[in-house]
Amino acid sequence: MRVFFSCLIMICMAATAQAKNLLGLPDELIQGGFYVGKVAPGSAVWLGEKSLKISPEGYYAFGLHWRQGSMVKMKLATPDGSIFPQRLMVKKQKYDVQHIDGLPPKMVTPPKEVLAQISQDSARVKKARTADSDRQNFRGTFIWPVRGRISGNFGNHRILNGTPKSPHMGMDIAVPQGTKIVAPLGGVVTMVSDLYYTGNTLLIDHGYGVNTVFAHMSTVTVKPGQVVRQGDLIGTVGATGRATGPHLHWGLNWYKQRLNPALVLGD
Numbered sequence: 001m002r003v004f005f006s007c008l009i010m011i012c013m014a015a016t017a018q019a020k021n022l023l024g025l026p027d028e029l030i031q032g033g034f035y036v037g038k039v040a041p042g043s044a045v046w047l048g049e050k051s052l053k054i055s056p057e058g059y060y061a062f063g064l065h066w067r068q069g070s071m072v073k074m075k076l077a078t079p080d081g082s083i084f085p086q087r088l089m090v091k092k093q094k095y096d097v098q099h100i101d102g103l104p105p106k107m108v109t110p111p112k113e114v115l116a117q118i119s120q121d122s123a124r125v126k127k128a129r130t131a132d133s134d135r136q137n138f139r140g141t142f143i144w145p146v147r148g149r150i151s152g153n154f155g156n157h158r159i160l161n162g163t164p165k166s167p168h169m170g171m172d173i174a175v176p177q178g179t180k181i182v183a184p185l186g187g188v189v190t191m192v193s194d195l196y197y198t199g200n201t202l203l204i205d206h207g208y209g210v211n212t213v214f215a216h217m218s219t220v221t222v223k224p225g226q227v228v229r230q231g232d233l234i235g236t237v238g239a240t241g242r243a244t245g246p247h248l249h250w251g252l253n254w255y256k257q258r259l260n261p262a263l264v265l266g267d
């Protein structure tokens with residue numbers, strides 16, 4: 001009986017390993033994680049009901065919601081017409097509560113006269129995040145836009161001056177005012193704007209819906225439409241917008257999905 005049991009488990013494990021190899025994904029996915037997979041050219045891949053954009057070489061990208069459940073359904077259709085439905089396990093992330101006090105009250109509860117600007121700001125960012133270009137910079141390995149102490153983690157539940165606010169959808173790197181910021185990956189600049197909450201804000205499209213956002217910048221040294229290579233200077237760290245001190249707020253998105261940038265950075 002014991003022999004029969006372990007055989008069953010082995011068959012099961014072999015099948016799972018094969019499925020993951022077919023999708024070209026890591027063994028375990030994580031909430032808020034960003035993934036680049038590789039399938040045979042001419043294949044089709046679905047994440048849930050969503051058909052993913054696949055490069056002619058078979059590369060595709062996607063991200064998982066920061067509160068994604070413990071399992072995600074994917075599906076692969078190979079060029080010969082075979083269909084492989086997949087269930088991938090998703091590891092839970094732990095998110096902290098972060099209290100920030102001493103913010104000017106108008107930055108926590110904005111005065112009425114800036115509400116129109118705030119909604120315009122969010123429409124601009126939303127539009128820039130819909131970029132769906134054919135660039136394939138997303139296939140590269142991210143580098144740190146600035147090196148420094150992480151002062152705010154992705155997914156933190158923020159309590160500003162005692163008032164609970166929406167979770168923190170990026171990572172904060174605390175470095176001195178004026179520190180140079182570089183492009184963590186190549187791409188094209190899709191937005192440069194001075195926004196109420198995030199101050200001088202820059203968005204870079206890395207292709208296939210993958211984009212990164214840089215906030216509270218002191219200066220921005222690139223223009224919309226400009227192509228940047230990984231490591232190019234894009235501006236300097238500041239404390240513009242809602243910030244208690246100089247730091248870079250860096251966000252990673254897959255279309256509208258906010259992802260955890262810390263998960264794509266090496267040491």
Ligand SMILES: [Zn+2]
Nearest residue numbers: 170171172249
């Ligand atoms: Zn931040």
